Amino acid sequence: MDLIDFFTNYTLRTITLGTAILGAICGMLGSFAVLRKQSLLGDAISHASLPGIALAFIITGVKDPNLILLGALISGLIGTFWIKGITKRTRLKSDTALGLILSLFFGLGILLLTFIQKMPNANQAGLDKYLFGQAATLVEQDVLIMASVTGVSLIVLLLFWKEFKLLLFDPDYTKTLGFNTRFLDILITFFIVLAIVLGLQTVGVILMSAMLLAPAAAARQWTNNLSTMIILASIFGALSGIFGTAISATQNNLSTGPVIVLIAASFVLISFAFSPSRGLIFREMRFRKNRKELHLKKTLTFMYRIAQNHDNISHPHAIRILNNFQGFTKKSLLKLENQELISLSGKQWALTKKGYEEAASINKKLGKSDD
Amino acid sequence: MIQKKYAIQIDDLTVAYNYKPVLWDIDLLIPEGVLMAVVGPNGAGKSTLIKAILGIIKPIAGSVKIFGKPYKKQVNKVAYVPQKGSVDWDFPTTSLDVVMMGTYGSLGWIKRPGSKEKKQALEALEKVGMLEFKNRQISQLSGGQQQRIFLARALVQNASIYLMDEPFQGVDATTEKAIINILKELRKAGKTLVVVHHDLQTVPEYFDWVTFLNVKGIASGQVKEIFNDNNLTKTYGINYKVAINK
Numbered sequence: 305m306d307l308i309d310f311f312t313n314y315t316l317r318t319i320t321l322g323t324a325i326l327g328a329i330c331g332m333l334g335s336f337a338v339l340r341k342q343s344l345l346g347d348a349i350s351h352a353s354l355p356g357i358a359l360a361f362i363i364t365g366v367k368d369p370n371l372i373l374l375g376a377l378i379s380g381l382i383g384t385f386w387i388k389g390i391t392k393r394t395r396l397k398s399d400t401a402l403g404l405i406l407s408l409f410f411g412l413g414i415l416l417l418t419f420i421q422k423m424p425n426a427n428q429a430g431l432d433k434y435l436f437g438q439a440a441t442l443v444e445q446d447v448l449i450m451a452s453v454t455g456v457s458l459i460v461l462l463l464f465w466k467e468f469k470l471l472l473f474d475p476d477y478t479k480t481l482g483f484n485t486r487f488l489d490i491l492i493t494f495f496i497v498l499a500i501v502l503g504l505q506t507v508g509v510i511l512m513s514a515m516l517l518a519p520a521a522a523a524r525q526w527t528n529n530l531s532t533m534i535i536l537a538s539i540f541g542a543l544s545g546i547f548g549t550a551i552s553a554t555q556n557n558l559s560t561g562p563v564i565v566l567i568a569a570s571f572v573l574i575s576f577a578f579s580p581s582r583g584l585i586f587r588e589m590r591f592r593k594n595r596k597e598l599h600l601k602k603t604l605t606f607m608y609r610i611a612q613n614h615d616n617i618s619h620p621h622a623i624r625i626l627n628n629f630q631g632f633t634k635k636s637l638l639k640l641e642n643q644e645l646i647s648l649s650g651k652q653w654a655l656t657k658k659g660y661e662e663a664a665s666i667n668k669k670l671g672k673s674d675d
Numbered sequence: 676m677i678q679k680k681y682a683i684q685i686d687d688l689t690v691a692y693n694y695k696p697v698l699w700d701i702d703l704l705i706p707e708g709v710l711m712a713v714v715g716p717n718g719a720g721k722s723t724l725i726k727a728i729l730g731i732i733k734p735i736a737g738s739v740k741i742f743g744k745p746y747k748k749q750v751n752k753v754a755y756v757p758q759k760g761s762v763d764w765d766f767p768t769t770s771l772d773v774v775m776m777g778t779y780g781s782l783g784w785i786k787r788p789g790s791k792e793k794k795q796a797l798e799a800l801e802k803v804g805m806l807e808f809k810n811r812q813i814s815q816l817s818g819g820q821q822q823r824i825f826l827a828r829a830l831v832q833n834a835s836i837y838l839m840d841e842p843f844q845g846v847d848a849t850t851e852k853a854i855i856n857i858l859k860e861l862r863k864a865g866k867t868l869v870v871v872h873h874d875l876q877t878v879p880e881y882f883d884w885v886t887f888l889n890v891k892g893i894a895s896g897q898v899k900e901i902f903n904d905n906n907l908t909k910t911y912g913i914n915y916k917v918a919i920n921k
Contacts, residue, residue, distance in 0.1 A: 339766065395693065463785055470776055474762045480729045481780030481832075482750035528767045528812045 316553055319439050322447040323545030323564060326503050329454040331519035331541030332461065333499045335534045336492050338520040339472045344399065345387070345493075347513035348406040350500045352383025354413025354509050357434050358420060367430065369446070369505065376434075376501045383409050384493055410509075437508030439549060439560035450502050457495045461534075468492065469530055507561040518568035519544065525579035544568040601666050603636050604645060607655055608663030617660045620652040680742075682707040682836050682867035683728060688737035690720070690727050697723045701737070701892045705869060707835075709884035710862040712872040712898075716911050719889040721871040722758070725838045728869075729755055741836065751781055754834035758841050759821045764814050770824050771809040774799055777831030792831075799827040804853060819850035826854060837861060839870045855881050878902055 337346055356379025360372045383405050390401040417431060433441070461468065470478045471488050479485045496516070503512050523536035548564030577585050603626075610625065611617050623637070637653065640646045645659030655663070685703040689696055698720040705711060713721045726732045728739050730746045741749040754777070777799070778792040800806045803823040808816065816824065822842060829837055837858075843851050858868055858881075872878065878885060878898060885902050887893035887910040894906045 341763070466779055466782070466787055467784065469768075470779055473766050473768065473773070473776070474757070476726070476729075476731050476757060476761065477755060477776070479731050480750070480753065480755045482747070483779075483784070524767065528769075528814075530767050533767050 315440075316549070318444055318447055319442045319553075319560070320546055320549045322442040322450055323439055323506055323549045323560065324542040325447065325450045325454055325545070326499075326506055327515065327519065327541030327543070327545035327564070327568075328538040329450070329457060329499045329541075330503060330515040331523065331537030331539070332454075332534055333457065333492075333496050334516035334518075334520040334541070335523065335530075335537045336468070336472065337496055337516055338524065339530075340492075342398075343517050344402045344513075345384070346496065346500060346516040348387060348402040348409075349380045349384055349497050350504065350509050350512035351406045351413070352409035353377070353380035353501055353504060354434070355379050355409055355416055356382075357431065357504070358413055358416030361420060361431055362416065362423075369441075370449075372431075372434075373501055373504070376504055377497065379409065380497045380501055381494070384497055388493075413509075433508075434504050435508050435510055436559060437504065437506045437511070437561035439506045439552070439564075442506060446505065453498055453502060457498070460491065460495065464488065464491070465531075472530075507564060511561055511565045514565045514568060515541065515544075518565070518572050522568075522571040522575040525575035525582045528581070540568065540571045544571065600636055600639060604640060604659060604663045605666055607646065607653070608660065608667070611655045611660065618647075618654045618656065620649070620654040623648075623651050623653055626653075680707050681705060681740075682709075682742060683869070684740040684743070685728070686738050686740075688724075688727060688739065689735045690723055690732055691735055696735075696890065698727065698734075699891050701888075703886060703892055703895055705867060705886075705895075706884070707867050708862065708865050710858060710868045710870070710882050711884035711886060712870055712878050712882040713886045713888055714872055714875060714878065714910065715888035715893075719910075721888055722840050724888065725755075725840050725869065725871060728838060729753065751832075752835045754829035754832035754837050756825050756829045756837065756839040756842055758844065759818065759825055760844075761840075764816070764821060766813060768813055769809065770805060770811050770813060770816065770820075771796055771800065773813060773824050774827045774831055777828040780832060795831050795833075796827070799830040802830060802857065803827045819846040822846050822850065822854070826857065830857075834866070836867045837869070839868065841871050841873060843872065843874065875907070 334346070337343055353376035356375035356377070357372050358375075359379070360375025361367060363375075364371055387398070387401045387405050390396055390404070391398045394401075396404075420431060467478070467483055467488055470481070470483070471485060471492075475485055478488070500512050500516065503515055507515050519537040519541035520533070522540050523533045526536055527533050544564050544567040548567045549560055551567070552558040552560040552563045575583070577583055580586050606626070607621075610621055611619065626637075637646070637648060640659070641648050644656055645662055646653050646655055681704050683703070683705040685701055685705075688698055688701040688703075690698040697718075701724065713724060715721050723732060727734050728741075728746065730739075739746060741753060746753065771793075774796040775788050775792055778788050778795060782788060782792070797806065797809065800809050803826050805820060805823050805827060808820060813821070813824065822844075826839075826842065829839075842854055842858075846854070858870070861868060862883075870882070872882070879902060882898055884896070885898045886895040887901075887906050889910050893910045894901050
């Protein structure tokens, strides 16, 4: 399939739109999960939805995607509230509770799936597509559901923006101001569960949490503003969906879910490497530059102290006397000369007027602390 | 019975996290307009007391009244300064934004802060000497600056009662002076302040009222009357000796 096909093919357009919307809502709600340090919650919820998928089929006997998603939603919610209950009522830490519920529900889900496979019902095949997702099965109605859930959660987000921000930053304080933190918590959690369940058909139980976390983690690298972070995360998520679908459609037999997740992961990698303020590469570069600058400043102030002993600030001194000073190298002297802070002649150096003033101001600045 | 006005009235308060009680049968009357230190050893339940007053922790038994009514009806009269270590300072926001959060309570649900709230926040930032850092990313603030931001956030609430959990923890001498001056100003304005405090040396200098706490309430009253070796020993154990400069 070539690119022109990609834009004219109706089925493909539906799928692309679906994965883009899914990416956007996951990025938006994933930001909350990441900032609440509940990154693993998404993983637990998606795994917890598996028994619901299987039970929905066993009980109804039909493979209606909407009923199955309803089952996933109920089972995901039960898992989530068990996790919260365990953390609240026992002394187990939340990572233990998450791991416990995740494996318990997933184990139960797999058990039920194998049970279904042995049932004498021809309708059984295809439930395991929820494990890894199958974007190709997306139809217009699925996309409509995704779009309306995204719309509703956007409205709720805008409505309770102030309360959500407060809750994310300081939950105890939120409570003391008279806000019902339980209500806010349930609201956020409900929408996170909903987003995960929506993504099961496309990305699958196992990889779903990456959809939630990767765009948010990537977005956090680029901004220090909460609203910008959420918008960026939605864009990264949507782009992952679009590119992922495009790549899997143009390359034969690549399954869409994993490709989308890999694209999202590459957003994370790029962000961690190249973001200007938090990225590893720029941070390392800044760090080196800072060290070099400090080095020059230190050399200059050392010269300043020597020069202070003379009436004439530009009195020449032997380079030799700098040998006791650790920061001194030939290269740093040349650099200082380039900046016209000192003048060199033969084996002697002298501070220029500019250099003297610069050194004096460095001394003054470092004497005053920030706090 | 004489009806005296108490800012906070605590009766039979008992709090437990798991099995062991953290606070046992606390009776405490905090008069209006005092600057009170809560002192006691580690694990004495000082922070828990503050959290129980604020309703963050549900007590097993007992009641807390703020100006004679339950906390839920008086949320706008109480401001809280948590320990600065209780939040993640890498949160994507600025100093000004955090201070604005102090206005959220009086705004109530859904309503957004506007120019009036921003003005209040800027004034509070100025009071704590942090105006020049208003657009600073909070992760780039020093410990002392973070503490000032939390104080400013509480100031914005314009409450009658201020509950503070170790506001002097990990701040330098300059910041400590700046904070205590603000606290003293608040008391002069008739506010009631309850401060969890660790440095016993400075109690007589900073505070006029003190509560000794070690799971049970040991004593509570005016600093000049009850801040003595006897109560300190009862609170901290037999071997505790402290020089009180008188």
